[in-house]
Structures are given as C-alpha cells and as structure tokens.
Amino acid sequence: MSGIFSKTDVSSHNKPDSLWIIVDDDVYDLSKFQDEHPGGKKILQRVAGKDASKQFWKYHNEGILKKYQKQLQVGSLDSKPKAAATPPTPPATPPPQAAKNEDKVVPKAEPGTVSATPGPALSEAEPLDMFGDLIPGGDPNWYQSYHSAYFTQSHADLRAEVREWMEADIMPNITEWDEAKKVPDSVYKAMGEKGYLAGLMGVHYPTQLTDRKVKSVEPAKWDLFHEMLLTDELSRSGSGGFVWNLIGGFGIGCPPVVKHGKKALVDRIVPGILAGDKRICLAITEPDAGSDVANLTCEAKLSEDGKHYIVNGEKKWITNGVWSDYFTTAVRTGGEGMNGVSVLLIERDFGGVSTRKMDCQGVWSSGTTYVTFEDVKVPVENLVGKENQGFKVIMTNFNHERIGIIIQCLRFSRVCYEESMKYAHKRRTFGKKLIEHPVIRLKLAHMFRQIEASYAWLENMIFQCQRMNEVEAMLKLGGAIAGLKAQATTTFEFCAREASQIFGGLSYSRGGQGAKVERLYRDVRAYAIPGGSEEIMLDLSIRQSLRVHKALGMKL
C-alpha cells in the first residue's frame, strides 16, 4: 500500500483485468474486488484508470473507505500533499487558518436578541477544545467550545479515548455484527480491560473490586458525568443492539448485586464480571408481567433445611440472557403484591436454567432471551437485599436504568440528525442540495430543538443524582427521570422518522448510506417500551412529582 504513482501510471490500469481508481489522491486496485462490489462491476469499469472521488462520495460514507482501505489501497498519487495523514479521531482543534484574524468570525447580536452579561468566571466552566465534526447539534455543544458547568478536562480526555477506540475498532463492523446478531466476545472483554464496565454502575469507581483502571481518568475523579459520556460515545455506534450487547445486561444486572448483595457474594462474582470474563443480566419481566412488576409469578420456595431457594418460572425479553453466567432475578418468595418479591442472584452453573434467543424487531445483536428456571437450587447466600423486600432493590435500580436509556436515545437522535445533515449537504433533488429546501431544514430544526432541550434536562438530572444519595434521588428525581425517559424516547422516535424521510429509499433498504437510520428506526420500540413504557412513565412523572412536592409543602 506504499506505492507512489502518477495519474498517467493509474490511467494505464483501465481494463477489467487491471482496474485501478483514485479516491482522494489515494490509489485503489479493484481488479479482484469488482465481482463482489455491491454496486456492480460495470459502474467500476466505467471509471477504471480515473479519479473517481466524486462518484465514490456520492454513493458511500467514510466508513466504507476505512473498512476496505487495508485490503484495496495500493498507494497514493505523487501529487498528494505530504501532510495529509489524518488521525483516526476527528480534529480536536479548529483548522489553523481559522485562527487568522481576517478569517475570524466575530459573532454579532441580531437586533432583538439579549446580549449575555458574562457571569463570574468559574474555572470549571472554561470552554474546552473543539472536538468532532462541529455540526451544530451533531455533538453536545460543550464538544464545540461552548461553556459547560459540568464537563472538565478529564471528561474531554475520556471522550478522546473512547472515540478513538470506537472509530478504529468498532464503527467499521457495526452493520456486520448487527446482521450476524452477535458482537464478538472480545469486544465485551475489551470493555472490561479498559476499565469501562467498572465505571458504568452508578457508583464510585470500585477499586476494591477491580484492578482495571480507565486510562484517561483517575478512579478517584470518576463521576456520573464520565459515566454519561462513556455511554453517550458508545451510542455513536448508532446501534441499540451493540450498546445493549455490551451494557444492556451488565448496566442493570450488576449494580443491584454490588449495592445490595452480601460481601462474600460480591467478592466472589463481581471481579470476574468487571474483568469482562463473565456476563450478568437482569431478569424481571415475565410473559405476563412487564411494567406491573408487583404481579410477577416466578416462584422461589425455601427448602426445608432453610439453605436453598427452589426457583421455578419463566422470564421473557431478557437482554443478554443467552450469554449470561449470572441472572439477577426477581422472584416471588411471599404473598401477592410487591411485599412478596425478593431478588436472587441465579447462576447458570446451578443447573435447571435454559435460555432461548428471541427474534425481535430491533436491537438484533443484544441477545433478547426467553429464560426458563426449572427447580433451580439457589443458596440463600445469593439473596440480594432482604427477603420480601426485593421491590426496594428493583425500585432503586430504576433511575440508573432509565438514565442509561435516556443517554442512548438522545445520542441515537443525534446520530439520525447528524447523518441527515451530512446527507442533506450532498444529495441533490430538483437542482438543489436537500439542505437548500426549506422543508428539509424544518425537519432538521425540529430534531435539533428536541435533542438540545432534552440533553439540557439530562445534564441537570445527572447533576442532581450526583448530589443526592440513592434513596433521595429515587424519591425526588423518580418523577422527573420518568418524564425525561418519555421525552427521550419520543424525541428518538421523531428523529428516526424524520431522518428516514430525508434519506428516502436509502433508509428503507438495509446497509449502505442509510444503514444507521434504517437500523435505529427498527430499534425505537426497544427503548419506548421497556424500562417503563412511555404511558407509564408520563403518568408516573406527574404522580411521583406531586407526591414528593406535597411532602415538600406544595401549595395548591
């Protein structure tokens, strides 16, 4: 791949048996590849020996070049600028010419706008370097040199670390993994090795349970904004299946064990999970009990000697179940209703645990599973929390679970918006680029306003969670977080729909330029239904907030 060629050299490879093309000053040999080219070989033969950059960018995204570069690039043009080597991560600083005075854009207030009076300078509120593609709304605005009260340099360092990994090792493979309905185990293992799993439990970085550390953030500095950012950057994959494969079971199944499990149990199983060697999931939902958790029927009967629970029952739609070693399971140990529910950590090795992968509309690579427990003998040491008080364990887990869903939904909304914005700048209809049609700008504007408003609310909720203890957060924030979950899932649904309209047929067929949008459109329901359906969330948001504010002294 190191050859240097002139345009004349390339032009001699203009036949099917020796078919070279130029894309962005790099030279590709497509002689063997042409037969497997999804766009057909004739189209390649027509540009054989020529610069095909314009045609290439019309039909493909950068991901395609990255994926095939190693295999197909044979060199570069002698006229290629020397300093053209680009880092895998988008530039974190503006291009040098932007610094020149004459090019500097000085924002001016439009008549009628209120000009801001700068407040007292907070050191942590200094804007950070620019990062990413700088599409307005394509990333949170603190990525783009706007002030933030929440994010500091250590967040920016983590952002660069995760994005580099995602761009190099993950993004080029997402579509393939989704179609295969499986992410390689090595990726989950890498999540452990990089210390990411340990940072995703809504607790202080657990150095007592793992010797892994996140490269760019000291464990003592780790906070909920690092956690938020990590999930956000993973979600740039534009695949709910990918994100859930890695953290869909872990992120909701492991925290209850860490917070409410007995020390011996935690010490025995959690280090292996955090290392990425073992997998865990949360098993609550049943064929006949979803949002109404208090109705669950999977039963656990204490053995006569009081040493074991014998578990029988079924669990449905369990994310990661098919690959899990451990199941954090809600069971009925007592009478009807919420006061008869307990949580048990069931281990696959106990025997009597069967798992079957379910076929679902979306999140294909997440491993949605039907689980059957038949006379599973679970030692009483595996009780998480107290007997018949499992509902409290489940309830305190909800805020963390829902915040994860919110972060993912908002980034998926941004992905839909960002992809649409990029496509609208290249696709032409009726003699104009899509972005020049007001009707398309209107769609983008409606996406943008919902994403930004929801993200600001999310930042506020994360900040509140950071300042409150878990029980206070459960009571005081439960309503608002439920409302924000509904806000995030409806925003996601809206953005997936509008992006799909902008991409047209390209988001109706799978793969290709519309791949992310087509996939995310299928993933929408996986976010709007579980973790509390939109209807339940909206109702809860009002009921819970009223209850709390009554106690706070609300006057009506």
Ligand code: HEM
């Ligand atoms: C390095 C060279 C190239 C590679 C590796 C490549 C690879 C691919 C791949 C993987 C696809 C499937 C769709 C996708 O996943 O995006 C595709 C589709 C396509 N390619 Fe290429 N391609 C190359 C060059 C070209 C060139 C030079 C042209 C045009 C002259 C072209 C025209 C097309 C067309 C028309 C499609 C179908 C697009 C659609 O379904 O909407 N390709 N190509």
